Amino acid sequence: MADAHLTPGAGEEAAAGSREVLRGWATGGGPMAVRAQVVLLAEEGVRDAEIARRLGISRQTVGTWRHRWQSAGLPGLEQRPRTGRPATVDEAEVVTRALLAPGGSGAGRAIARELGLSHATVAAIRRRWRLTADAGPGPLVPTVPPLPGPDVWVLGLYADARRAVLLAGTRHSATPTAAPAATVIGEDVLAGLARALEARRPPGKPGVSLAAAGPAAAEPPGTPAAPPPAPDGLDGFLAGAAEHHPGIALHAITLWDDGGRHRAAATGGPSVHLLPARSSWRGFLRAMVALDSTSHPESSRRVYLDLIAALQQAQGPVGWLRESVAGHLRAPRGTAPEGSAAGTSPHPPSSSGVNQIDLGSFNECVVIESVRLSGTITRGEIAHRTGLTQQSVSRIARSLLDRGILVEDAQRRATSGKPRTPVRLCGTAAHALGLHIDPEVLTAVVIDLDGAIVCTCTRPVSADIDPGDFVAQVVALGREALEKARGAVREDGFLGIGVAVPGPVDIASGTVLDPPLMSAWNDLPLLYLLQDHFPCPVIIEKDSLAAAAGERWIGRDRRARDFAYLYLGTGVGSGLYLNGDLYRGVSANAGEFGQLCAIALGRVDADGRPEVLPECNPPVSVPDFAARRGLPAAGGSGGSTAAYRAVGRAAAAGDPAAAGALREVAGAIGRGALGLVDLLDIDLIVLGGPFFTDDAAPFYLEEIGRVVNDFPLARRLRRVEVERSVLSAEAAAVGAASTIFHATFTPRLRGRDRP
Incomplete structure (x- = not known):
């Protein structure tokens, strides 16, 4: 098992090689001999106590080396540098580990132990990059010169046979953004990106940072002048970047330059920066990607997988630009855009729309789910079905009745004791708007908590419509539906908007990627554009998954089991409801x-x-x-x-x-x-x-x-x-609205909440 862990997918040849190394260590004497003997005996199935007896060591020592082998393979058995005495310190690598490590006071010490550094060194690096709570508005990227502003994006990368330049962006108005609860970049993406860029370098070129080498090394005596770049090379890339990313300050950071020259900034072009003095280009690239992904949810795995693919597939120079982030650069709530009166909003609110129903516990969701599936049910039946105590059910039911989520039905006469009063969901307690985007028609519905349609609006649309006009039509249709439903929707019970779109869709960024028959809308940041117009929660879902969510919600007990929903639209998709929840898959594009x-x-x-x-x-x-x-x-x-x-x-x-x-x-x-x-x-x-x-x-x-x-x-x-299906022809729109109810009321562990 350990060999398989060490070399995933490498096969028997690599596993045999690992065993040969272990046998060599075991016969060579020294501290490595004992570690190798522990692993070899463990691979033979010998118990820890017997290994300890044979080798004359403690069981704790046996467990330590066996676990290091299982977790890291051969490198886990090798000597590690002593804490506090590292040979070199790559600041950017410390930053990467700090950004991607779980939160908590022990994170800094864990990074120090992992990298063989002192805790004080790690703390100093985190302060220098402004990654601590007391370090002021951050983060700060200490390039030479430092990047201005704390809100940093990775916007592009250029690489040819001589140089590699990372293109970063900062907002003109430096307003730091809160980091999301969980990161979306994994170690596999960071390592793959570094390998893909390393493969672009000519053989034999050292990976030395210009900043680390010092100014004198940037242009050694006798170095011939580097030929000017071709018009369609780096200069053309930077010029195109300025047009592609309007409204954001651009900064070109040299990762390496084998020509040995530090380029001057062109007038009106991106500013030019060198790496921090104590960072390798690999570590800095990893740190920038980690910083971007933890600051901006839209900078998801998909963005950097696209970059890796571009590096791997290109035959010549690579000039990669991500999709424009202009749609994501919204001013903070309450600020007036240029040209508008102070305190006024450029988009009049369609509804107060903030989620007013704040469920206090998992058990409240369990009770609501039991009531929803049954239609009407007594408190005693709820206790029997859920396993909660009568006292807990009564307390939760009282709270939900007081808030208007449940209502009581007529009393049922019992064979003995007091009459029993069943409860049911109050359909008018909550409403949601569902929008379905189809190549031929836009559909908007407002539904209540029971799934009843309050109003429906449709509008034809052509597949080649301009993205800006398209978003305007979606917004207008949504507002029309909300206006028609205004008399039936309580202001404090409007929960939000669900949007069903053809896949594939990047849920993390709310970006519609390559929808079939809608090529004009590729890489459209729809979620963020809609959030500019609707001051309420907005969820984007694949249309087939949205339909499955609606089927589960409205189907009640008829759909209280696993099923597959086949959605016959412009194409056939599937939505899976498994083990009590939608199955979305790794990228939320299952089906x-x-x-x-x-x-x-x-x-x-x-x-x-x-x-x-x-x-x-x-x-x-x-x-x-x-x-x-x-x-x-x-x-x-x-x-x-x-x-x-x-x-x-x-x-x-x-x-x-x-x-x-x-x-x-x-x-x-x-x-x-x-x-x-x-x-x-x-x-x-x-x-x-x-x-x-x-x-x-x-x-x-x-x-x-x-x-x-x-x-x-x-x-x-x-x-x-x-x-x-229990849904109407507007299945995807009704399902999209139901995703709001599903996200609000369906019982699930908090670690599985979405988006």
């Missing part, structure tokens, strides 16, 4: 169903990747397949919503071509659903979405139901139910 269908059907492109199936885009494929079978075109151009609905009507009327087209598409979707059933061992598939129409529904239900019950390996052990 890419089309890939699964292609694999199940054995359909691949020429390059071997799963094919983009036409069957997984019903509004396009169903009219096309029907036309091939001889159905005359009707209801509009092929692929349109009107054409799809015309085929559905024809199928319901008995037309064999239309019915065959629907069954062909349903069969492909059923093959993907079969994969979900076998993989997850679930017994419920829910079908919904705008193209799961009444006319087409029987064909989907019958064909998918047949496939998922006739072909699974464990078909003798379970019967898979295929059911209609």
